[in-house]
Amino acid sequence: MLGSVAVEVAIGLVFCYASIAVIASSIYEAFASLLKLRARSLLQGVKALLNDPGFTGLARDVYQHALVNPRSSGVPEGSKAPAITPSYIDPRSFALALIDVIQKVPEGFERLRENIDALPDRQLRTLLQGMYVRAQGKAEHFEAAVARWFDGGMDRVSGAYKRQAQLFTFLIAVVIAGLFNVDSFHLFRTLWQHPAAAAAVASSASKPENLADGLRALNALPVGWTEPPTSIALAIGGWLVTAVSVLFGGPFWFDLLQRLVNLRGTGSKPAPISAGRTGPASTAAQA
Numbered sequence: 001m002l003g004s005v006a007v008e009v010a011i012g013l014v015f016c017y018a019s020i021a022v023i024a025s026s027i028y029e030a031f032a033s034l035l036k037l038r039a040r041s042l043l044q045g046v047k048a049l050l051n052d053p054g055f056t057g058l059a060r061d062v063y064q065h066a067l068v069n070p071r072s073s074g075v076p077e078g079s080k081a082p083a084i085t086p087s088y089i090d091p092r093s094f095a096l097a098l099i100d101v102i103q104k105v106p107e108g109f110e111r112l113r114e115n116i117d118a119l120p121d122r123q124l125r126t127l128l129q130g131m132y133v134r135a136q137g138k139a140e141h142f143e144a145a146v147a148r149w150f151d152g153g154m155d156r157v158s159g160a161y162k163r164q165a166q167l168f169t170f171l172i173a174v175v176i177a178g179l180f181n182v183d184s185f186h187l188f189r190t191l192w193q194h195p196a197a198a199a200a201v202a203s204s205a206s207k208p209e210n211l212a213d214g215l216r217a218l219n220a221l222p223v224g225w226t227e228p229p230t231s232i233a234l235a236i237g238g239w240l241v242t243a244v245s246v247l248f249g250g251p252f253w254f255d256l257l258q259r260l261v262n263l264r265g266t267g268s269k270p271a272p273i274s275a276g277r278t279g280p281a282s283t284a285a286q287a
Contacts, residue, residue, distance in 0.1 A: 181223055
């Protein structure tokens with residue numbers, strides 16, 4: 001019995017954390033799309049990669065290239081970023097666009113070294129000269145090297161974006177926990193002291209997939225402002241624990257929820273029947 005209650009309480013807590021993760025991530029994604037945060041992060045990453053913080057040189061010209069930004073007009077507007085910027089750039093497309101921008105006009109691979117030597121940025125010039133030498137006169141090798149360099153740079157941009165996303169998702173989760181009074185300590189205590197409520201939550205636990213599902217899931221949990229907290233400090237601590245749970249990510253909680261639901265559905269293993277034990281089956285056999 002105790003083991004069953006513990007599993008059901010665990011399902012209730014994980015169900016709560018999965019719901020909060022869905023709500024917080026949905027709200028963040030909505031704001032990220034509205035404010036074009038991915039496109040802005042990518043633009044800043046390309047500007048840093050090409051040493052063009054003022055957006056007046058290579059970065060601007062690459063962003064006007066049809067392979068990188070096909071929806072752009074192709075006409076530079078000073079140092080102003082294009083009205084439409086991509087949220088993703090294919091590494092090979094970037095490599096081809098950069099080569100085209102450096103060459104200015106198609107002159108063949110053998111003339112590319114002269115164009116690279118004429119670049120004003122010393123660091124970028126040295127980098128591309130090394131790639132050119134290692135390519136051994138083969139255009140496809142040079143393109144692949146530039147693509148790998150871009151891919152590595154974008155990995156760092158993606159890491160910075162993920163850290164930013166985690167921070168804002170955590171802050172959103174803090175606000176949600178406060179608004180709905182999703183206190184992890186109170187939730188655990190309530191579910192533990194009321195096994196019937198824990199069993200009801202465990203029975204209705206399912207994977208919330210969007211913002212609406214997450215809000216409905218919260219309504220099924222013993223949370224909310226039915227009564228003021230006995231200790232505001234303890235309540236804030238419970239909100240922070242709830243908010244910290246989103247840092248693990250929705251997939252982690254969904255996977256754990258599925259495991260716990262399967263464990264609850266399996267139930268306890270029946271005790272083995274001893275050789276000398278008699279029961280209805282043995283009695284019937286003897287009859």
